[in-house]
Structures are given as structure tokens and as C-alpha cells.
Amino acid sequence: MPGGVRVTAELMVGTDLAAEMVANAATRAEKLRESTGVQPCLATVLVGDGPASATYVRMKQNRSKKAGIGSRSVVLPSATTTAELVATLTELSNDSAVHGILLQHPVPGHIDERAAFEAIDPAKDVDGVTMHAFAAMAFGEPGFRSCTPGGIMRLLEAYDVPISGAHAVVIGRSPILGKPAGMLLLASDATVTYTHSRTVGLPEIVRTADIVVAAVGKANFVRGDWLKPGAVVIDAGYNEGNVGDVHFGEAAAVARLITPVPGGVGPMTIALLLEQTVDAAEAQSETAVQSVAGLA
Template identity: 90%
Template structure:
């Protein structure tokens, strides 16, 4: 068996083009140009590269990109103050805090300083609760992108057994919640799970989000499984041993070119959604008093 690749680039390009059309329409009708503020703490080269990539995609989608770069020594209080300022700025519609942040910062406190209405990366507890309860709200971008990719490739989710490897609050945990909301039966696992290979062999769908290169081996997989590699490690290596997986699975996402483009595309789509929602709830002048 040679697996078919689940490529995210083409679908992501369609999503970005649609976001650009909607952003242009919003600007023409209301004068509002969607704006995404990216906040980077420190000078980590990989994080800086990701931020530049997102800014470039913003330009293609007709979204204004505002960059905030803070020193590596920034404290939690200083970062929270900056995020609160952006949250209160009506010209900013979405906020992205590039993570991970330096070790001295309480990352959860920083995330919670983002207005839920501007949390277009889906990192707040409000966003997680919305995903868990099936309520409207922004999705964590990588899990949300994974669901869109599975749907595009007509992967049956209802009744399927999905094994999520990883428990990050912005990747593994919300991925499981979204799969559960799609009527999949979900098993959460992680790098310390006892008997992990045997559990993975029962999965119709495997989501690898553990942050360890080549962690998931081909012999762990059930023949014909759908494998989503949400990992990215040095050297363009995912969390799944790609060559081994493609010899066993039915569908596999490559790294790069699989999940990554979907993450950015959903970020831009949700930024336009946020701008639309905020333009609709903006205070309008009372007739006769303008």
C-alpha cells in the first residue's frame, strides 16, 4: 500500500483567496480593513520566521498586519499590558501571540489577556470551552485546520476511532474536542502513555502532535489508517516517520505542505470573521445626532 498524501497547500490557497474577497467586500461596504496584530517576544529565529510568513499571507489576503516585537526579558505583566492595549484598540480585529514565549512568562496569563472576540488563534480558555461545548467561537488554528483538511478529503469521522498523541492545550486537547464534536470516538494519549503502539494500532485516524521527530512508526499503524502529522521539528521533519507511514496508511499529511498551510489559512479566515463581527457590533450614531 502506498498512501495518498493529504496536501494542504491548495485548499489553504482557496481559503486565503476567499478571505481576501470577503476582506475586500468588508472594506468597500464599511471602510473597515481587517487587521491582525502579531506579538513576538524575543528574537527566536524560528518564531520570527513564522511571524514573517503570517504577515506575508496577510498581505495576500488584504489583511493589515501590525507587528509588535518585545524584548526577550519582557515580564508577564508587561506582556499582559501590551495584549490588553491591543484588545482595547478598535482598529485591531485579531491578536496572535507567537508561542512559545520565554520561560519567565506565564503563557496562560498572557493568552487570557487577549479579548476572546479577537482571539483568532483560538488560545484562550473561552475558545477551548466553545470547542468543547460545540458553541460558536474561534477554533484553535491547527486543530481547526486539521478538521477542514479531513473534511476536504472525505474522511469519515462519525463512528471512527481517533487517537490523538499529544495533550497541548492549543493542539492535542482541542483537536480531540473537535473530533469528538464530529462524532468520532477519541482516545487521548501522549509520550508517557503505557502501551502506546498498541493503542495507536486501534485507530482509524491518528493525530500526531507530540513534538518528537519520527516518533510514530509505521509498525504502530493499522493498515488503511488516516494519519495526520501535526508536528514540525528541525529539518522539516514531522512527528511521524513519513516513509514508514506511507507504506501502511491510506492517507498521510506530509511535512511540510500538509497541516501547516491550513493553520495559517484558518488564522486569516478567522481574522476576517472577527473584523466582520466587530463591525456589526460597533456603536452606530443615533439618527439625527450624528
């Protein structure tokens, strides 16, 4: 932690829990390979050569290898059109050897990101970015969770945070982070308030929260005096210099529980991605067996 920071909150560290999830995924992947000959495979698609995105993709590929998950890397030039990206994602969706697809986001500004996401087969949407995945989260139906919100829920569960009846304030409205995080909290019987950087009276609203999820994409945006004493603070932001969306020093002196950046939400995101890739491979293998048997 930064020097001189007075930390009274307990840290919600995701590293150990994520490692356990990856180990379990590796065991299941090996069992699937032994019983069916199928190795789960995650295809990653990167448009352009942004250093941060390229680093994230390499990290996910390395973690995939540790979990016994095969990886396929598709790197497209930054000038790729929406139609070309959609064609690539459609091809991967139709490839029976690929079980999960990850489109690294953000994509270049000229691409229709939503159109690209919707080209991913929902059965392979292990990052939980399609409208099908969002609807499943909203309605409590089977489907893949958006990885960061899903990872947040697992972290809250691991630290025995009471969610039912709690007031959760989500700061951020991204379709793959803020919005699904609120849906998952609501499904667990929290009372959810959505806010964002333009919300009038934001500090006063945050001060009413038992659980704060910061996903606004601005470094040190949430200040310590915004928080109710004893609040649980989930910092889902990651900004230049390993800084989250919450001013850690201030918040850690007020909160009861807080996620560090890095080492909090980040590891959970990747772990859930790998877990859901194995889920997808198992489901697709079962469907293939049923189809051969004439049962599908």
C-alpha cells in the same frame, strides 16, 4: 518526498485548499473594506528574537498582505515580564483598529503563557488560544477554533474522511493543539482516545485507530508498525530539518491517507488564522454599527 520512500498512501496536501481559503478571505476582506471602510487587521506579538518564531511571524504577515489583511507587528525584548506582556495584549484588545491578535508561542520560559493568552479579548482571539475558545470548541458553541486543530478538521473534510463513529487517537495534550483537536473530533462524533509520550502501551493503542493525530513534538516518533493498515494519519508536528512527528517513510507504506511535512497541516493553520481574522473584523464591524444605532 524523500528518495527511496515507498509511498502507497494518498497524500493529504493542504497547499491548494489553504490557497482557496486565503483567496476567499481576501474577497471578503475587500468587500468589508468597500462597504464599511474597515480593513481587517491582525496584530502579531513576538517576545524575544528566536529565529524560528520570527520566521513564522514574517510568514503570517506576508500571507496577511496577500489576503488584504493589514498587519501590526509588536516585537518585545526577551526580558519582557508577564505583566508587561499582559499590558501589551490588553492594549491591543482595547484598540478598535485591531481585529485579531496572535501571540507567537512559545514565549520565553519565565513568562506565564496562560496569563498572557487570557489577556486577549475572546472576540479577537483568532488563534483560538484562550480558555473561552477551548470551552466553545468543547461545548460546540460559537467561537474561534485553535488554528491547527481547526485546519486539521477542514483537511479531513476536504478529503472526505469519515469521522462519525471512527476511533481517533490523538498523541499529544497541548492546550492549543492536542486537547482541542480531540474536542473537535469528538464534536464530529468520533470516539477519541487521548495519549501522549508517556502513555503505557502507546503503539498498541495507536494500532486501534482509524484516525491518528500526531502532535507530540518529537521527530519521527510514530512508527509505521504502530499503525492499522488503511489508517488516516495527520502529522501536526514540525521539527528541525522539515521532519514531522511521524516517520513518513514507514507510515506512508501502511496508511491510506497521510499529510506530508511540510505542505500538509501547516498551510491550513495559517489559512484558518486569516479566515478567522476576517470573521472577527466582520463581527466587530457589525457590533460597532449596532452600537451606533443604539441596538447593541
